[in-house]
Amino acid sequence: MSARSNILGKLRNSLAGTTPRPDEFDEGLVTRPWRYAPEDRIARLRSLMEAVHTEVHQCRSDNWPELVADLLNKRNLTNLLCAPSKEHGRALQAHFEATEQKVELLAYDRPVEAWKEELFWNVDASLTGTLGGIAATGTIVLWPDRHEPRLMSLVPPVHIALLRASEIHDNLYDMMVAQDWAAGLPTNVLLVSGPSKTADIEQVLAYGAHGPRELIVLVLEDV
Amino acid sequence: MNQRIPVTELAPDFRGRAEEALADGQLRNNFRVAMDSLMTKRANAFPDADEREGLRELGNRLKAGALSRLPDLLEQLEQKLTENGVKVHWAETVEEANDLVHGIIEARKGRQVVKGKSMVSEEMEMNDYLAERGIECLESDMGEYIVQLDNEKPSHIIMPAIHKNARQVSKLFHEKLGEPETEDVNQLIQIGRRTLRRKFMDADVGVSGVNFAIAETGTLLLVENEGNGRMSTTAPPVHIAVTGIEKVVPNLRDVVPLVSLLTRSALGQPITTYVNLISGPRKPDELDGPEEVHLVLLDNGRTGAFADAQMRQTLNCIRCGACMNHCPVYTRVGGHTYGEVYPGPIGKIITPHMAGLDKVPDHPSASSLCGACGEVCPVKIPIPELLQRLRQENVKDPEQPQQVKGGGAKYSRTERWIWRGWQMLNTRPGLYRSFLWAATRFRALAPKKAGPWTENHSAPVPARRSLHDLAARHLDNNGGRPS
Numbered sequence: 001m002s003a004r005s006n007i008l009g010k011l012r013n014s015l016a017g018t019t020p021r022p023d024e025f026d027e028g029l030v031t032r033p034w035r036y037a038p039e040d041r042i043a044r045l046r047s048l049m050e051a052v053h054t055e056v057h058q059c060r061s062d063n064w065p066e067l068v069a070d071l072l073n074k075r076n077l078t079n080l081l082c083a084p085s086k087e088h089g090r091a092l093q094a095h096f097e098a099t100e101q102k103v104e105l106l107a108y109d110r111p112v113e114a115w116k117e118e119l120f121w122n123v124d125a126s127l128t129g130t131l132g133g134i135a136a137t138g139t140i141v142l143w144p145d146r147h148e149p150r151l152m153s154l155v156p157p158v159h160i161a162l163l164r165a166s167e168i169h170d171n172l173y174d175m176m177v178a179q180d181w182a183a184g185l186p187t188n189v190l191l192v193s194g195p196s197k198t199a200d201i202e203q204v205l206a207y208g209a210h211g212p213r214e215l216i217v218l219v220l221e222d223v
Numbered sequence: 224m225n226q227r228i229p230v231t232e233l234a235p236d237f238r239g240r241a242e243e244a245l246a247d248g249q250l251r252n253n254f255r256v257a258m259d260s261l262m263t264k265r266a267n268a269f270p271d272a273d274e275r276e277g278l279r280e281l282g283n284r285l286k287a288g289a290l291s292r293l294p295d296l297l298e299q300l301e302q303k304l305t306e307n308g309v310k311v312h313w314a315e316t317v318e319e320a321n322d323l324v325h326g327i328i329e330a331r332k333g334r335q336v337v338k339g340k341s342m343v344s345e346e347m348e349m350n351d352y353l354a355e356r357g358i359e360c361l362e363s364d365m366g367e368y369i370v371q372l373d374n375e376k377p378s379h380i381i382m383p384a385i386h387k388n389a390r391q392v393s394k395l396f397h398e399k400l401g402e403p404e405t406e407d408v409n410q411l412i413q414i415g416r417r418t419l420r421r422k423f424m425d426a427d428v429g430v431s432g433v434n435f436a437i438a439e440t441g442t443l444l445l446v447e448n449e450g451n452g453r454m455s456t457t458a459p460p461v462h463i464a465v466t467g468i469e470k471v472v473p474n475l476r477d478v479v480p481l482v483s484l485l486t487r488s489a490l491g492q493p494i495t496t497y498v499n500l501i502s503g504p505r506k507p508d509e510l511d512g513p514e515e516v517h518l519v520l521l522d523n524g525r526t527g528a529f530a531d532a533q534m535r536q537t538l539n540c541i542r543c544g545a546c547m548n549h550c551p552v553y554t555r556v557g558g559h560t561y562g563e564v565y566p567g568p569i570g571k572i573i574t575p576h577m578a579g580l581d582k583v584p585d586h587p588s589a590s591s592l593c594g595a596c597g598e599v600c601p602v603k604i605p606i607p608e609l610l611q612r613l614r615q616e617n618v619k620d621p622e623q624p625q626q627v628k629g630g631g632a633k634y635s636r637t638e639r640w641i642w643r644g645w646q647m648l649n650t651r652p653g654l655y656r657s658f659l660w661a662a663t664r665f666r667a668l669a670p671k672k673a674g675p676w677t678e679n680h681s682a683p684v685p686a687r688r689s690l691h692d693l694a695a696r697h698l699d700n701n702g703g704r705p706s
């Protein structure tokens with residue numbers, strides 16, 4: 001007998017003669033307390049994210065590359081990992097070329113094995129898009145793909161994320177349902193609600209545990 | 224290599240360890256401060272009592288519903304994960320689970336493992352098992368890392384190093400890593416970050432636990448704040464997740480209330496920094512992520528708890544730690560006193576199914592039954608009720624078949640006879656009256672020693688006259704009127 005059949009056998013045995021309980025999910029409990037007027041969503045997301053040391057900027061969807069250049073220069077960062085194959089990557093590249101920025105733009109265009117050392121130690125910052133945001137918890141949602149792989153938002157010490165104001169949902173449940181996540185998830189989905197942190201020593205909060213020390217969210221409002 | 228050894232310096236039994244802990248002012252202070260702060264944080268995270276109670280009720284129903292279809296859900300989970308390219312393994316015992324994990328690592332000729340926080344791997348004592356086979360298994364959660372570096376066990380399931388203060392961590396880093404001493408927590412964390420980053424990069428295999436396994440989509444969900452969980456499950460070429468069979472939920476949407484309950488109850492956070500949903504290994508067109516993902520489903524006594532409809536509720540647990548944060552006993556004696564993987568109230572109700580009640584016979588009674596644990600439990604496990612049940616199981620006749628593994632360890636024939644006598648005395652009025660008459664008249668003969676009670680208290684002495692006597696005399700004097 002395999003472990004599998006033993007375990008399942010014991011469980012079935014213990015359930016003999018019982019009926020499964022009905023599905024008692026109550027969506028009201030996870031949505032009603034977490035509803036916001038559309039004009040309050042950004043403020044809610046912003047205040048929660050700022051409370052955990054996220055830098056949030058509101059900008060227009062056509063001038064954000066300027067802000068990115070500013071943010072990088074202010075920190076004296078020398079390079080930025082971004083996806084030239086994505087629209088926002090191209091917009092950034094165009095702006096950096098036009099304004100002759102010194103910051104070098106890097107692309108995650110080969111398997112991690114080909115440049116692990118460099119990725120782990122020499123990349124200063126990264127910029128990725130997001131699938132949307134969640135006002136209730138102050139969260140951005142990432143679906144990494146081949147253009148913006150999983151480690152891109154994790155390894156560099158500074159992560160800049162672009163979030164469209166129109167894609168901020170009230171709560172996680174609404175977002176899941178609106179985008180029909182249950183129909184199929186990518187290999188990895190991430191809900192990110194601030195820079196990496198720990199309170200493991202004396203419960204003192206310290207940022208930059210293993211992931212990014214800084215998370216910067218740019219909320220893009222349509223022009 | 225620093226491998227964890229059991230906390231050998233401590234006394235071998237619960238009572239002895241409790242006494243040591245109670246005499247350790249530093250330890251008591253570390254716990255008191257931490258637990259007070261965790262309680263406040265939780266309270267602030269649930270400002271609306273109705274919302275909180277509604278959500279707890281839902282959490283309870285969702286877990287109970289999942290358990291009522293557990294075997295089917297496990298099969299569905301296995302099928303979905305397999306479709307997604309995840310290999311699913313089953314283990315009845317920790318030995319089997321360790322063997323499976325070791326086999327997967329050996330197949331890749333792995334030598335270095337990094338581990339995200341996982342209580343199930345603590346159950347398995349995986350670090351020791353792999354170390355004996357020449358494989359380094361390094362904890363990457365800051366707290367776990369500190370504890371491992373000091374050859375200790377975690378003292379809290381969410382805050383493993385809560386028993387240490389910054390000065391103690393600084394000394395440890397200085398001795399073991401040669402770092403300059405500093406009590407600045409930020410600097411201490413940066414030391415950990417630097418040391419472990421190299422390990423994440425070099426590791427052959429990453430091991431993690433699972434907070435919820437979603438049957439509908441074949442997804443493993445992990446919550447964390449540090450990013451070490453994401454590192455361990457993304458950077459190495461192989462990811463092995465180990466989890467108990469009770470972690471499966473039917474639908475993706477179920478995790479919305481459950482994650483909210485978990486992070487708010489555990490740390491008072493609306494959500495953790497990262498919620499990581501893993502549904503498969505790297506796809507051919509992807510550039511990172513593990514090439515292989517494995518899930519090891521472990522029984523280790525869980526089917527035993529499952530077999531008893533009352534004890535089954537133990538498996539609702541989502542490992543938030545709120546019960547220990549609110550436990551007056553845990554706060555005073557600390558996590559190591561329990562001597563097992565899971566300390567505090569949850570430990571008391573889960574350990575008997577894993578290790579056997581005879582291994583932890585003092586645990587069920589190390590409780591004032593104040594009820595705080597049951598009141599805060601986000602999935603409404605009636606912990607005090609289960610503790611009372613375990614007290615009963617503890618004293619059952621060992622000759623009879625036991626309902627809980629290792630039951631009957633505290634059975635005593637003398638005690639049984641004393642209770643029988645007591646029962647007889649109290650159910651026969653004539654006998655009772657003569658006893659009362661004798662006890663009051665010969666009170667000078669009452670024993671001066673009454674077991675452990677008289678170690679710290681004076682022995683009870685019967686009153687000169689019983690209440691019955693006094694009341695009867697009073698009524699006589701008043702001509703039958705009460706006053």
Ligand code: SF4
Pocket residue numbers: 539540541542543544545546547568569596599600601602603604
């Ligand atoms: S028993 Fe309840 S309170 Fe304790 S850890 Fe489990 S879920 Fe949390």
